[in-house]
Amino acid sequence: MSAAKSLTLKLLEGHPNQAALRPNMQATGEPVKPDLGPHGSALWDEIVPQLREQGIATSIDAGALESLCFWWDVFKSSQDKLAAVEDITGTDASRAMNFISKAFDNYRRLAQQFGLTAQARNSVSSAPVGDDAGDFFS
Numbered sequence: 001m002s003a004a005k006s007l008t009l010k011l012l013e014g015h016p017n018q019a020a021l022r023p024n025m026q027a028t029g030e031p032v033k034p035d036l037g038p039h040g041s042a043l044w045d046e047i048v049p050q051l052r053e054q055g056i057a058t059s060i061d062a063g064a065l066e067s068l069c070f071w072w073d074v075f076k077s078s079q080d081k082l083a084a085v086e087d088i089t090g091t092d093a094s095r096a097m098n099f100i101s102k103a104f105d106n107y108r109r110l111a112q113q114f115g116l117t118a119q120a121r122n123s124v125s126s127a128p129v130g131d132d133a134g135d136f137f138s
Helices: 007-013 038-053 059-084 090-113
Strands: none
Touching (some): 038 059, 059 090
16 A cells, blocks of 8 residues: 655646646747737737737737737727717716726736736746746756
């Protein structure tokens, strides 16, 4: 009869089928910038190079990054349009604010996936492009 493994040893060894449970999704390459509105395009130019440098954004993330920038553009453009209206009251104001709120919620949800909020940065793992972490326990 073999001795029972400690919890620490079990955690270090991981699940025997762990590799099969998590497919290797290590994509490389830079995401290609899509056609975006002015605010979305500015956001792409600001964040994608930084995310790429940190090893967070690759070509496989292009769709999610496009959605992130799209919703930022919708949010900012809607704010601009609302600010230009001199007399907005009642139902129109409520609808406009509801739309802006939903656009920002969509943006925020996607931003969290890339560690673009303080809370999310604590949970996003990154590895600089080309960085070899070496042996974890050495």
